[in-house]
Amino acid sequence: xxxGNHEISEIHxxxxxxxxxxxxxxxxxxxxxxxxxxxxxLFDTGMNRTFPDLCAAFKHLNMEFSDLGQIIxxxxxxxxxxxxxxxxxxxxxxxxxxxxxxxxxxLAKGNGLGLTQNELxxxxxxxxxxxxxxxPVVLIAHVFNTFAGKIKTDVFMAKGDTLLAGDYPCQLIxxxxxxxxxxxxYLPGQHLFFSSDHILPYLPHSDPFLFHFNGIKERFNQxxxxxxxxxxxxxxxxxxxxxxxxxxxxxxxxIRRYRxxxxxxxxxxxxxxxxxxCSVYEIVKKIFPKxxxxxxxxxxxIALSEVYTHLQVLVRDSRVSRDDRNRVIRYLIHPDH
Ligand SMILES: [Zn+2]
Numbered sequence: 001x002x003x004g005n006h007e008i009s010e011i012h013x014x015x016x017x018x019x020x021x022x023x024x025x026x027x028x029x030x031x032x033x034x035x036x037x038x039x040x041x042l043f044d045t046g047m048n049r050t051f052p053d054l055c056a057a058f059k060h061l062n063m064e065f066s067d068l069g070q071i072i073x074x075x076x077x078x079x080x081x082x083x084x085x086x087x088x089x090x091x092x093x094x095x096x097x098x099x100x101x102x103x104x105x106x107l108a109k110g111n112g113l114g115l116t117q118n119e120l121x122x123x124x125x126x127x128x129x130x131x132x133x134x135x136p137v138v139l140i141a142h143v144f145n146t147f148a149g150k151i152k153t154d155v156f157m158a159k160g161d162t163l164l165a166g167d168y169p170c171q172l173i174x175x176x177x178x179x180x181x182x183x184x185x186y187l188p189g190q191h192l193f194f195s196s197d198h199i200l201p202y203l204p205h206s207d208p209f210l211f212h213f214n215g216i217k218e219r220f221n222q223x224x225x226x227x228x229x230x231x232x233x234x235x236x237x238x239x240x241x242x243x244x245x246x247x248x249x250x251x252x253x254x255i256r257r258y259r260x261x262x263x264x265x266x267x268x269x270x271x272x273x274x275x276x277x278c279s280v281y282e283i284v285k286k287i288f289p290k291x292x293x294x295x296x297x298x299x300x301x302i303a304l305s306e307v308y309t310h311l312q313v314l315v316r317d318s319r320v321s322r323d324d325r326n327r328v329i330r331y332l333i334h335p336d337h
Contacts, residue, residue, distance in 0.1 A: 001060045008057055011241060012192060014166045018057040020046030022079055024298075027244035030079040033185075033194055034061060035166030042071045043165070043185055043194055044243065047082035047147040054083055055090075065091040070163075072172075073099045074196035075182040076106025077113070078148035080243060085149030099153040100174065103181030110150035113141050113301070127304045128279030128328035133292065140297030175232065177225025186235055193237035198228060199254060201245040220316070222262070222309045229255055262310075269310055270319065270333065277323060277332040283307050 001008050006019035006029055014037045019029040032054065033043040040063065046054055058065065065087050073081040076099075084097060084107075099107055109116065115123070120141055124134045161172045171186045175198040185194040193199075233255060240248040248254055265287075272278060272286040281304065285292055288303040311331055314320035319337055323330040 001057070008060060011239075011247065012190060015168075015192075016057075016061055017241065018046075018054065020050040020053050020057075022047070022050075027200075030244055031242065032057075033241065034058075034063065035168070035170075036061070036063065037166030037168075039069045039164040039166060040067050041163075041165045041170075042068055042087070044074050044080045044196065045071065045083035045087060047079055048086055048149050049082070049147060051083040051086040054087070065095070066093050068095050070096045070098055072183070072185065073097060073103065073107060073151070073153070074184065074194075074243065075100070075179050076103040076111070077179065077197070078144050080196065081107055081151060082148035084151045088151075097151060097153045098172075100181040100183045102176070103179075103183075104153050106181070107151045107153055110148050111141075111145060113144055115141070117141070123308075124304070125327060126280075126329050127284075127308065128281040128330075129300070129304065130281070133281075133295065133300060136295055136297035137301045138297070140301070173232065173235070175228035176219075177221055177228045179221070180219060180224075182228075184232070186237065188235075191236070191238040193232065193235065193240045195232070195240050195248075196243040198225075199232065199240055199248060199251065200242050201248045201254070218312070220309075220312055222313050226259070226262075229258065265306070265310055266314065269307060269314065273320065273331060273333045277330040279328045279330055280304055280307050280311065281328075283311075283331070 008019070009017050011017050014035065016034045016036065018032045018034060020032060021029055030044065030046050032046055035041040035043070068091065071084060071087065073084060088095060088097070113120065117138070120138065124137060129137070163170055163172070165185060165187065168187045168190060171188060173184045173186050175182050175184050178197045182196060182198055184196055184198055186192070233251065237251065240251055242248060268287045269283055272283045284303045284307050287307070291299045291303045311320060311322070315322045318334050320331050321334045323332065
């Protein structure tokens with residue numbers, strides 16, 4: 001049976017991939033994974049708007065929401081948890097919802113981007129993004145908020161927790177980086193890894209779905225991301241099932257590409273600073289000019305957050321200096337470089 005443009009498939013005995021449509025053409029769907037068997041478990045849910053598609057998929061797989069023993073939400077982005085509130089409402093009985101403690105607040109607030117409006121505005125101001133371009137970003141954040149129902153998680157995960165997913169022992173793996181509070185599932189006996197947005201099969205030119213800003217506490221998402229990648233590589237999974245797209249079998253290759261692209265982007269940012277100090281927005285204008293021409297809120301936000309998270313590391317490594325004296329932060333090549 002098809003869900004959106006993609007087939008529901010049994011990827012391993014008793015484990016089903018349910019692709020659910022998303023707005024826009026990239027990525028065109030998000031994957032929820034259903035583990036049938038003795039301990040039925042759903043990993044991610046899609047948006048609240050595609051709840052009817054999820055209902056149809058459950059029907060096709062002879063499952064009721066009330067059969068679920070638990071739901072795991074990989075992280076606080078609308079496309080992964082948006083339908084959880086509707087599932088609980090329709091199940092007619094309480095179902096434990098698990099999430100990482102760092103994701104709990106985002107899930108409870110129902111913020112599609114994982115940021116409050118104040119955090120978003122503060123970020124946009126300090127990047128120097130002009131007001132007329134801030135509007136589409138704030139608007140899209142509002143739209144995303146409507147794609148997810150607020151959800152209270154009642155069970156929190158701890159590092160190394162194991163549980164039963166369907167008929168398989170399963171480990172929860174913390175993989176912050178793409179955002180805080182991101183968790184993946186690993187089935188050690190089968191060497192299957194469910195990577196959510198941590199490892200994706202494609203690498204869009206600006207990695208638009210990889211990272212997001214969390215500057216308030218000055219976390220280093222890029223550093224966390226590569227540390228998390230290292231931890232996954234150590235597990236040596238044979239098959240990876242991502243949150244978007246098809247199965248990945250060449251994980252080493254994907255990780256290599258991530259590392260090369262990261263370095264290339266660092267160099268582009270440094271080159272953008274050769275002629276003098278720039279704000280994050282001015283750097284985006286130089287290295288992702290197309291993103292600004294299209295004037296779509298989400299790509300602008302992603303480009304800004306990506307440049308910002310690269311700069312955080314460049315500043316930490318003393319390759320770039322940061323001038324905080326004004327409201328718009330400006331960056332310049334470190335005098336020793
Ligand atoms: Zn995400």
